[in-house]
Amino acid sequence: MVSKLRQSLATLAFTLSAGLMASGAAHSQEIKAASKWGDMNTVTQDLLNRAAGDGNNFLHTNGNYSQTRYYPNRQINVSNVGKLRPAWIFQTEVKESLETSPIVVNGVMYVTTSFNHVYALDARTGEELWHYKHKMGPITVYCCGPNNRGVAVYGDMVFMATLDAKLVALDAKTGKQVWEQEIADPELGYSETMAPTAVDGKILIGTNGGEYGIRGFVKAFDAKTGKNLWTFHTIPENSVGVWATKDATGRDMHRNIDAEKAQLAKTGDPFKTLGGGVWQNPAVDLETRRIYFVVGNPSPDLDGSLRPGDNLYTDSLVSVNLDTGQYVCHFQYIAHDVWDLDSVSPPIITTVADKDGKPIKGILHAGKTGHVYVHDAKDCSLVRFSEAMVPQENMWTLPTKEGARMLPGANGGVEWSPMAINPNLGLTYAINLHQPMTYHVESSNYPAGKLWLGGAFKVIPSEEQWGNVSAVDYNTGKIRWQVKTAQPMIGGILATAGGLVFTGEANGMFKAYDAETGATLWKFQAGAGVNAPPSSYTVDGKQYVVVGAGGNTQIDYKRGNSIIAFTTAD
Amino acid sequence: MTFGVFRAAAAALAVACLGQAALAQSIEEKAQVCAGCHGEAGKPTDKAYPTIWGQNQGYLYLQLRDFKLGNRKNEIMNGIAKDLPREDMMALAEYFSQKKWVNLDQPRASEADVKRSETAITSGQCGACHGADGIGAGTTPRITGQSHDYLLKTMEDFRSKARANNPWMSDILGTLQPEDLQALANFYAGR
Numbered sequence: 001m002v003s004k005l006r007q008s009l010a011t012l013a014f015t016l017s018a019g020l021m022a023s024g025a026a027h028s029q030e031i032k033a034a035s036k037w038g039d040m041n042t043v044t045q046d047l048l049n050r051a052a053g054d055g056n057n058f059l060h061t062n063g064n065y066s067q068t069r070y071y072p073n074r075q076i077n078v079s080n081v082g083k084l085r086p087a088w089i090f091q092t093e094v095k096e097s098l099e100t101s102p103i104v105v106n107g108v109m110y111v112t113t114s115f116n117h118v119y120a121l122d123a124r125t126g127e128e129l130w131h132y133k134h135k136m137g138p139i140t141v142y143c144c145g146p147n148n149r150g151v152a153v154y155g156d157m158v159f160m161a162t163l164d165a166k167l168v169a170l171d172a173k174t175g176k177q178v179w180e181q182e183i184a185d186p187e188l189g190y191s192e193t194m195a196p197t198a199v200d201g202k203i204l205i206g207t208n209g210g211e212y213g214i215r216g217f218v219k220a221f222d223a224k225t226g227k228n229l230w231t232f233h234t235i236p237e238n239s240v241g242v243w244a245t246k247d248a249t250g251r252d253m254h255r256n257i258d259a260e261k262a263q264l265a266k267t268g269d270p271f272k273t274l275g276g277g278v279w280q281n282p283a284v285d286l287e288t289r290r291i292y293f294v295v296g297n298p299s300p301d302l303d304g305s306l307r308p309g310d311n312l313y314t315d316s317l318v319s320v321n322l323d324t325g326q327y328v329c330h331f332q333y334i335a336h337d338v339w340d341l342d343s344v345s346p347p348i349i350t351t352v353a354d355k356d357g358k359p360i361k362g363i364l365h366a367g368k369t370g371h372v373y374v375h376d377a378k379d380c381s382l383v384r385f386s387e388a389m390v391p392q393e394n395m396w397t398l399p400t401k402e403g404a405r406m407l408p409g410a411n412g413g414v415e416w417s418p419m420a421i422n423p424n425l426g427l428t429y430a431i432n433l434h435q436p437m438t439y440h441v442e443s444s445n446y447p448a449g450k451l452w453l454g455g456a457f458k459v460i461p462s463e464e465q466w467g468n469v470s471a472v473d474y475n476t477g478k479i480r481w482q483v484k485t486a487q488p489m490i491g492g493i494l495a496t497a498g499g500l501v502f503t504g505e506a507n508g509m510f511k512a513y514d515a516e517t518g519a520t521l522w523k524f525q526a527g528a529g530v531n532a533p534p535s536s537y538t539v540d541g542k543q544y545v546v547v548g549a550g551g552n553t554q555i556d557y558k559r560g561n562s563i564i565a566f567t568t569a570d
Numbered sequence: 571m572t573f574g575v576f577r578a579a580a581a582a583l584a585v586a587c588l589g590q591a592a593l594a595q596s597i598e599e600k601a602q603v604c605a606g607c608h609g610e611a612g613k614p615t616d617k618a619y620p621t622i623w624g625q626n627q628g629y630l631y632l633q634l635r636d637f638k639l640g641n642r643k644n645e646i647m648n649g650i651a652k653d654l655p656r657e658d659m660m661a662l663a664e665y666f667s668q669k670k671w672v673n674l675d676q677p678r679a680s681e682a683d684v685k686r687s688e689t690a691i692t693s694g695q696c697g698a699c700h701g702a703d704g705i706g707a708g709t710t711p712r713i714t715g716q717s718h719d720y721l722l723k724t725m726e727d728f729r730s731k732a733r734a735n736n737p738w739m740s741d742i743l744g745t746l747q748p749e750d751l752q753a754l755a756n757f758y759a760g761r
Contacts, residue, residue: 096701115707138627138663140708144698163708403745440745444737448641450632450709451699451738458745459693556697 041106041172043153045200049286055543058104058535061150061195062418063494065284066349069420070495071536075543077498080568081512081522087544087567088126092119093133095561097531098550099416101150101195101492102563103158104537105172111548111563112148112195116162119563120175123539123546126565130175137164139186143211143451145553147193149280149416154198154223161192161205167221169203181226183207189214189449197281197291199322202229206278210296210314210342213452216276218293220325230325234276234295234313239269241310244335248373249385253396255336260308270307273446275299276314279416280346283363285377289322292363292377294343301340301410302399302441303454310335315342317365317373317380329380333367338399339439340410340457341368346418348428353475354383364474366419366430368412369395372472386477389413389470390434399439399455409437410457411488411555418533420495422515427471427480429501429515433488435555436463469493469503471518481518490552492533494545502545504530506557510547510564528560542567597661603650604666612672617719624671628709630663633735642735676718679756687757690750694742704758718759725751 043059051057052064055073063069076084092098096114103110109123116134121127140146140163151158157169157178165186169178183205184190189212197204202220210216216234221227243257275298282293295318298304298311312330315337319328333343345366352362352374361377372386393407412433421428441455459465467489471480487506494502495515504510506529512522529551536545544567551559604622608614612623622630636642637651638659651659679687691697700706704714713721727733729743729751743751 136708138631138660138667138708140628142699142708146701146707438745440741442737442741442744444734444740447735447737448639450736453738453741456694456738456741456745458742459695461689461693553701554695554698556692556695556702559702 041108042156043105048154048198056538057106058102058537059153060197061101061103061152061281062346065199065286067281067283067346067418068348068350068423069418069493069533070422070497072497073536073538073543074496074498075538076496076500076545076568078500078514078521081498081500083568084512084522084524084545084566085569086524087565090119090121090126090128090563092561092563093117093131095559096550097145097147097553097559098548098561099147099149099193099491099532099552100548101533102535102546102548103151103153104535105153107539109537109546110151110153110158112150112160113550113561114146114148116148116160118151118158118160118170118175120172121563123537123544123565126563132170132175132177134160134162134168136162137186140164140191141186141189141212141449141451142191142193142208147553149193150195152196152198152203154203157223159196159198159203159223161194161196163191163193165190165192165207167196167203167205167226169223169226179226181221181228183219187449188212194278194280197284198223199284204282204291206280206293208277208279210275210277210299211301211451211453212449213273213299213446214275214277215272216278216295218278218282218320218325232320232325232327234278234318235271235274236312237269237271239271239274239309239312240264241312241332241335244310244332247396248331248333248382249371251395253334253336254398260336263305264308267306269309273299274307274311274314279344280418283347283349284322285349290319290328291322292317292319292347292349294318294345294347294365296344297337297340297342300444300452300454302338302439302457303443304336304338305443306454311337317343317347317363317375319380331375331380331382333369333373338441339396339406341408341413343367344416345414348419348421349377350421350423350474352383362474364419364421364428366414368408368410368414370408370413370432372428372430372474372477374474374477384477386472387479389430389468389472389479389482390432399441401441403438403440403458405436405438405460407436409433409435409459410439411435411490415490417490418492420493420501421474422495425516426473426475427515428474429493429495430470430472431489431491431493431503432468432470433490434467435465435488436460467505469501469513469518471515483513483518483520487557488555490555491531494534494536496536502534502547504532504534504547504549506531506552506555508549508558510549524566526560526562526564528562529557531557597665600658601662601665604662607646612669613674614717617717618723619717620720621672621674621716622666623669625666625712626706626708626710627663627667629706629711630666631660632709634659634663636735642733671712671715674715674717676715676759678760679753683753683756686750686753690746690754694746704761713758714761716759718755721759722751722755725754
């Protein structure tokens with residue numbers, strides 16, 4: 001209490017002195033000439049639309065609406081990346097899993113931490129401008145750590161979704177809350193860790209909860225008021241599908257269709273508790289007014305006996321209309337998944353070669369299966385899938401009570417980690433995990449919003465784990481290059497026009513690779529797991545690369561609380 | 571007096587107290603009924619009872635809810651929670667969550683137990699919910715510093731499904747060995 005009083009007095013004193021100074025400085029502020037580009041602190045729709053070519057800002061969680069994570073500035077490049085040094089380090093108040101994608105608007109950076117703190121920082125110096133701490137409700141459920149992956153920016157506001165399933169809008173200048181809206185009831189297993197997407201006055205958000213028997217969705221809210229504009233249920237009321245027996249790659253999934261049909265006759269469609277979370281941002285195609293996102297696993301994860309049918313649209317790429325939320329198309333990778341090898345990594349829109357080699361608008365997605373899938377954006381159909389980036393063994397062995405070994409383990413392949421592409425090279429970059437696991441099934445009834453896996457996936461302690469960075473030619477499906485890492489990889493990746501690929505590792509290493517060859521060109525020891533996607537920005541004519549080093553809860557990597565910005569030494 | 575008779579008597583007493591508590595105005599008064607087992611000052615009166623002072627609010631609320639619904643079985647607690655409205659359960663959970671966690675001065679685990687626990691924690695991915703330091707958050711309980719006997723019994727009950735209000739805990743503990751549970755109880759109690 002005493003320290004709080006001291007803080008209040010100090011704040012009051014600061015406010016008073018700042019006010020006095022402001023009155024003296026007011027004139028000079030008012031007559032400050034606007035830049036050629038106007039006041040870029042206001043994020044216009046046009047600015048967001050042009051993000052792919054914006055060499056100053058980093059405006060979207062995955063760089064731009066196509067989610068390429070390809071940053072167009074080449075000031076930091078293959079020839080000078082060796083001179084990359086920390087420009088500043090900011091330490092947050094929260095030493096816990098850090099998955100934030102820093103967003104940069106005109107020299108102001110927004111980062112989030114576990115438990116929903118938001119910081120605005122001076123992107124030149126790392127100096128704190130404001131700090132928002134969400135007042136968390138008592139009910140939070142999250143399977144995989146109290147993570148948050150960042151904010152969306154739009155107009156004069158920043159937006160964050162919270163662990164207690166709320167959407168909050170903050171004043172970008174002060175960090176003060178403008179509005180708060182409940183996205184869903186956390187007591188039923190809903191929670192939020194993804195960053196929202198802002199587009200045309202709408203804030204788009206999915207949901208976690210595929211491990212809790214939710215009914216998943218993507219919702220659109222009005223950016224100004226928080227009003228819900230539309231909801232797309234990722235689980236339709238008829239979730240049965242076509243009784244597919246093979247996965248996207250043609251392998252038999254060993255389904256007992258007769259038993260499923262008998263169960264369906266007995267208990268009906270399981271859509272109300274079938275899961276289907278959406279963990280990551282949709283790609284937005286403004287030309288066709290469509291969004292593309294991937295839907296996660298069915299609930300309960302490992303026990304298929306309670307959920308007959310294909311469990312649409314779990315484990316699928318789905319497209320809906322941006323303005324209405326109406327269904328456009330989908331493609332299911334694994335029908336009736338009982339391994340949690342679902343779809344999490346955000347899709348990318350880019351031009352790809354179709355089966356005849358002709359250029360078409362394509363969608364890329366990296367699965368937990370370890371494949372990169374390439375789709376036709378027109379109808380979501382599969383064009384090709386890549387070579388497996390990690391070992392696959394005993395696919396698709398059904399889980400057993402005692403535990404059945406199958407690779408990949410349930411974390412992937414590629415987890416939620418976003419890919420990045422280099423469109424000039426036709427390569428997509430993915431980070432992978434190799435974590436051998438056994439899959440155990442154990443049937444239990446819906447536990448009213450509690451963790452409901454229908455069994456367990458268990459890491460096999462005696463087997464070696466590792467990871468890799470893979471560059472995949474999305475026009476052929478071939479792996480161009482691959483670099484093995486000491487630990488399984490989770491976090492994200494950034495490609496730049498400077499011919500570089502940046503990504504971090506659990507052991508604290510943050511590295512730059514040659515985008516063409518995979519040669520390691522630079523590395524830095526961050527002191528805690530670098531398990532967040534990097535961003536890049538340019539301010540005062542100087543390009544920076546920034547990344548969070550806070551470790552990861554899901555696979556228990558060394559925690560920290562650092563946001564580290566790098567630039568080349570003069 | 572057998573333990574069963576004692577429990578029945580305690581339950582009758584608790585329910586009787588609840589009747590008085592229901593008439594009371596403040597949450598502090600309502601919380602008095604809990605002190606009989608969970609301690610006047612946060613130290614439980616028996617090693618079999620859990621520490622609830624400083625426990626996470628969401629977890630305490632969900633347990634009261636589950637006791638009320640009968641999803642978690644305990645004669646005393648089922649009786650106490652039976653007629654509690656949601657707002658009282660939430661208020662009680664908030665009240666106890668704001669109390670300071672009491673150090674039970676339990677011995678640290680042996681090196682062998684620590685080693686065994688670390689392997690079990692990795693394969694069971696305990697930290698994903700309970701956090702690296704075992705203090706949980708929201709609806710996940712703090713397990714670090716919890717009463718050893720309660721921790722062990724809870725894990726055994728999850729494993730045997732005698733406690734059935736969290737199937738995941740039953741599933742994951744079902745994949746561990748009984749010796750792992752002993753090591754984990756020693757490890758978390760003594761942290």
